[in-house]
Amino acid sequence: MSKILVIAEHLGGKLNSATARAVSAAVAVKGEAIDVLVLSDAPDAIAAEAAQIDGVSRVLTVARPENAHPLAAVLAPQIAKAAAGYSHVFVPSTTFGKDIAPRVAALLGVAQVSDVMSVEAAHTFKRPIYAGNAIITVEADAAHTVVATIRSASWPAAATGTGSAPVEALAIDVALPAHTRFIELKQGSSDRPDLQSASKVVSGGRGVGSKENFDIIFKFADRIGAAVGASRAAVDAGYVPSDLQVGQTGKIIAPELYMAIGISGAIQHLTGIKDAGTIVAINKDAEAPIFEIADFGLVGDLFKIIPELEQALG
């Protein structure tokens, strides 16, 4: 029978919702147990949150000062050790998980399945390649631990609030390297919804034209309570910081509403929004490829249309 270890992602003492999505994927394996592992310098509050996720059997905590920041070189040996006895190790496919999971896999001497979109059977998964232009079915060798990253946009967050899994401290006896050190995290402070979990996202592209002009996108997003995203071209041009990039090499998101404004619809961008509920495109070029996949398209100048939208909202 399968036993799955899900690695919790957290920041600032709070559990990231990508963890509950990875739990959903773990539930789909239909195993006998799902344990969540919290590595932190102060894991208690995070563990208490994880314990409430439906389907979780146990929450395991490793409290070490070295775990204050998510350094792959420090966390991976602990996870590899903790993985003993588990058939699967699941990690969210966020920058946190992408950084850590392959290091764990290599320590265990196994391959990794990246970006799991669906669980077909305990050792059979679907994942995207070529920026989502092909979906492959992969079979992992059942004789080895499966290390996988879970594509958040493909999985709903497991319900939270009803569960009450026991929390147990784990002592992991493993030497940790000192060759890698955390210096700082520069975070854009924002009261806006988080891009990765927001139900509405308004994104701007090169068509917005400048950093100053991007205010019109921020203002409109605030008006409808949306998170703000951007194309690579907008990030490269310095209109917005890199953590707003949506796409193959940015964030893969699945909001209920996605509004692409002044974005042409390059395949690398579309990869990031394939699972969105409703896609709206606003572009002055009627031939822009974004209209091929948009549920609602509106041709025109964004600087004229956005004020009109605000007015129409009443």
Added chain:
Amino acid sequence: MKILVGYKRVVDYNVRIQVKPDGSGVVTDGVKLSANPFDDIALEEALRLREKGVADEVIVVGIGPADLTAHLRNGLAMGANRAIHVTTADAVQPLTAARVFLKLIEKEQPGLVILGKQAIDDDANQTGQMLAALWDRPQATFASQVEIADGKATVTREVDAGLEVIEAELPAVITTDLRLNEPRFIKLPDIMKAKSKPIDTIEFGSLGVEAHDHLKTTHHAAPAKRSKGVMVKDAAELVAALKQKGLL
């Protein structure tokens, strides 16, 4: 200091990928192949470090079939000192690629290894991290800024929450993100010069790397398509439509 750079050949990012009707793979016959964009960025970064005097030799590495030579010549034309071609007719999975790099590291003793954060064909995003684990050295993935001084790399990483800065003792593995630099274009005289630069060919089998890959790809499918929706005539109609769907 030597820098080893991963230089993988992939289907060009402008190619529209087609899945074969029988699900056995994607169509790669006759399509344009190019360097993985992240590897061009890796090579550019290595060249800049050499130009700054931080490194003295840049080596591009390709793992792949016999006809990879022309691709490696591009890396040499861009400015690498020499190339290593590990020849294999089989597709290599990231763990195997990492094991190959480790063998080359043992031989070359580089101070830095720069790989792409992901190859745009398989989008695995694994090789650099796996290599760092096997080598037992630091990793700095998704780099958008790299500074090397006093035997350390200070690397700014593009993470979901923003920009993270870490410090890694050398030797280390760095994987590149898009904004690390803009790769230079290859100039005609450089292509001529590259012809005389050495390419070491190493037969994959001679490295003693285990290639027991634990993953089998059993099927390829085209992704579910989103169908074209409707065009609305103005802002009022759009707002009405979204309100009707309960989205506004």
